[in-house]
Amino acid sequence: MQTNIVANYREVEKRVCAAAERAGRDPKEIMLIAVSKTKPLSDIETLAAAGVMEFGENKPQELKEKYDTVSKPVHFHQIGHLQTNKIKYVIERAVMIHSVDSLHLAEAIEKEAEKRGVTADILIEVNEAGEETKFGVSREETIQLVRDISRLPHLRIHGLMTIAPFVDDPEENREVFRAMKQLSLDIKSEKIDNVDMSVLSMGMTNDFEVAIEEGATMVRVGTAIFGARDYEITV
Numbered sequence: 001m002q003t004n005i006v007a008n009y010r011e012v013e014k015r016v017c018a019a020a021e022r023a024g025r026d027p028k029e030i031m032l033i034a035v036s037k038t039k040p041l042s043d044i045e046t047l048a049a050a051g052v053m054e055f056g057e058n059k060p061q062e063l064k065e066k067y068d069t070v071s072k073p074v075h076f077h078q079i080g081h082l083q084t085n086k087i088k089y090v091i092e093r094a095v096m097i098h099s100v101d102s103l104h105l106a107e108a109i110e111k112e113a114e115k116r117g118v119t120a121d122i123l124i125e126v127n128e129a130g131e132e133t134k135f136g137v138s139r140e141e142t143i144q145l146v147r148d149i150s151r152l153p154h155l156r157i158h159g160l161m162t163i164a165p166f167v168d169d170p171e172e173n174r175e176v177f178r179a180m181k182q183l184s185l186d187i188k189s190e191k192i193d194n195v196d197m198s199v200l201s202m203g204m205t206n207d208f209e210v211a212i213e214e215g216a217t218m219v220r221v222g223t224a225i226f227g228a229r230d231y232e233i234t235v
Contacts, residue, residue, distance in 0.1 A: 005043055006050045008225045009034060012208075016219065019212035030212055033077055035204075035222030041066055043226060048074050056098075056220050060089035067093040079161075079201075079220055081135045084108040092118060098161040098201050098220075101125040101137045106149040113154035120154060123161040123201055126183065128176050134163055139183060146187055150194045159199030159217070160184050170207035177202055177214035184215075 013032060020027040035056040036044050044055055044066060057063035058080025067076050078094040084105060090097060091112045100106050100122045113120045124146060127136030137145050142160070149155060162180050164173040180202055188197040201218040203211025208219040 005046055005226060008227075009047060009050070009052060012221050012224050015209055016212060019209040023213045025212070029217055031218045033079070033201075033218055033220045034225050035079065035220050036066070036226065037062065037080070037222065039222075039226050041069060044070055044074065047225075048072055056222070057094075060086035064089040064093060077220075087112045091120060092116060096121045096123065096158065096199075098123045099125045099135065100149070101127075101135050103145060103148050106152060106155060110152040110154050118154065119156055121156050121158055122149075123159050123199060124149070124157060125161045125163075126180065128162045128180050128183075129165050131165060136162065139179070142183060143187055143190065146195055147190075147192060150192050153194075155194075157195045159197050159201065160187075161201035161218075163204070164202065164207060164211075166206065170210045173207045174210050174214060177207075177211045177216065181215035 016030055016032055017027040020030055031054055033054045033056045034047055034052055037058040054075050054077065056077045056079040060078065060082065063076050063078060075095040076093060078090045078097045078099065080099060082097060082099050082105060087109055097120060109120050124142060125136040126139060126142050127134050128139055146157060149157060160180060160183065164176045167173055180200060184197045184200055199218060200216050201220065203216045203219040205221050205224040208221055211219055
């Protein structure tokens, strides 16, 4: 089973490269994040032994536990919704927080980062498709939110993140990804201090190839690497 995880990861890597080449992009521009949420630490250890460094977690406590017990240093990304009372678990453990979607949350991260004397690298989560069940700031409010957060000295905005709708045909999400790319370019053109729009985190197991074709620099892939999730499993 664990050998299969490595083989699965290599297969996804090949698909990432192929998608990049179709779009005339350098595959090295794209970071593949193995979404290890709900999966046991042993799966992370197996991939880490094969040289994989980037992992994504949804729950702050799960990220903390895995970070604190993994046998070799790897990079954990906080990709799930973050509550203010859970910031303490990820602030010095996550290399990037992908899911900042309000000034209130950003100010809470700022407070914790200042207390610890660190700078937090973040992405702004945009609900590009306007789904009521999803977190994220609306497209219309994004630039103002970026301006507001840019004034917080212990935060560094590196780009945008979105979770596209789950669809049977990934082509249905192409316009979502294209619109996100345009939004990132629009923000970049504003030349806001303390804002770097180099990261576009979008695309998951069912649509990451389309996301890459439309400009993703990070893709978050879980099921295609680890298999179906068992939400009864704990760390």
